[in-house]
Amino acid sequence: MTAAxxxxxxxxxxxxxxxxxxxxLAGCKGRGGELVVDDSVGVTALRSPCPIVAIPEMTGDVxxxxxxxxxxxxxxxVTAAITNLRSxxxxxxxxxxxxxxxxFDVLARRSDTRGARRVxxxxxxxxxxxxxxxxxxxxxxxxxxxxxxxxxxxAQGGAGSAVDRAEATLPANVRxxxxxxxxxxxxxxxxxxxxxxxxxxxxxxxxFELVVGFQLTDAQLAYNATR
Numbered sequence: 001m002t003a004a005x006x007x008x009x010x011x012x013x014x015x016x017x018x019x020x021x022x023x024x025l026a027g028c029k030g031r032g033g034e035l036v037v038d039d040s041v042g043v044t045a046l047r048s049p050c051p052i053v054a055i056p057e058m059t060g061d062v063x064x065x066x067x068x069x070x071x072x073x074x075x076x077x078v079t080a081a082i083t084n085l086r087s088x089x090x091x092x093x094x095x096x097x098x099x100x101x102x103x104f105d106v107l108a109r110r111s112d113t114r115g116a117r118r119v120x121x122x123x124x125x126x127x128x129x130x131x132x133x134x135x136x137x138x139x140x141x142x143x144x145x146x147x148x149x150x151x152x153x154x155a156q157g158g159a160g161s162a163v164d165r166a167e168a169t170l171p172a173n174v175r176x177x178x179x180x181x182x183x184x185x186x187x188x189x190x191x192x193x194x195x196x197x198x199x200x201x202x203x204x205x206x207x208f209e210l211v212v213g214f215q216l217t218d219a220q221l222a223y224n225a226t227r
Contacts, residue, residue: 049168050089051127051161051208053102055082058224059213062121066111071223078119080108080144082157085212091165098163100210108144108153119144122215125159130204136161139215161210174202 066077087102108119121144126137144153170178177193193199216224 047170048089048091049163049165049206050091050098051100051163051168051210053085053087053100053210053212055085056211056213058221059124059216061224062214062216062220063223063227064119064220065223076111078108078110078144080106080119080121080142080214082106082123082212082214087210096165098165098168100161100163102159102210102212104157104159104212106142106144106155106157108146108155109151110146110153113146113149113151116148117146119146119153123157123213124215125161125210125212127161127163128209128211130207131209135208157212159210159212161208163208168206168208170202170206174199 060082061080063079064077065071065075067075082104084105085102086104087100089098089100091098102125106121108121110117110119121142123140123142124137125140127135129135138159140157140159142155142157144155146153177196177199180193194203214220
């Protein structure tokens, strides 16, 4: 995968401060999970190399207004929300490339129900590494058709990603550190390996996300942030 510029203001701030531990230990279901922690009391966690699929904060809803500069309720034209985000990913160890396919629904509502109308809303999908590095980004469009007199409309969208399995796999030395048996009384028994800079950096580097949201204008993002 080739590096790409960071997301514009619509999405950039939503990735900063992501919880790397949650990102490392979550993921899609598959057949080839990676052992992360196995301590002396039998606590075990499986880490999937598959990207987490999510909607960044403040990008899952969009509101269009009937008049520029107005933000009151009477100016609302169309509202829409992304919901039912689902994904599939095959993380079989025989796969060198992890391909993730995601689908989602968009539910929309309009204020003026007179006449048939088609509304096109742009959305983005991006692959993010380590919580804040955008690897790639694509734009798409959701087409919503309202019949005459119809207040609500629904459509479905999709997104996908391809991640090199080797890039999403923890190095052997880090896996060894995480799976090392620790006994009471050992000098490192009370040390959480997930808290060490080396391990946290490795988890971040090997953690990918496929994120989907509306491609908002600055005004739409500001509206979402303050409503």
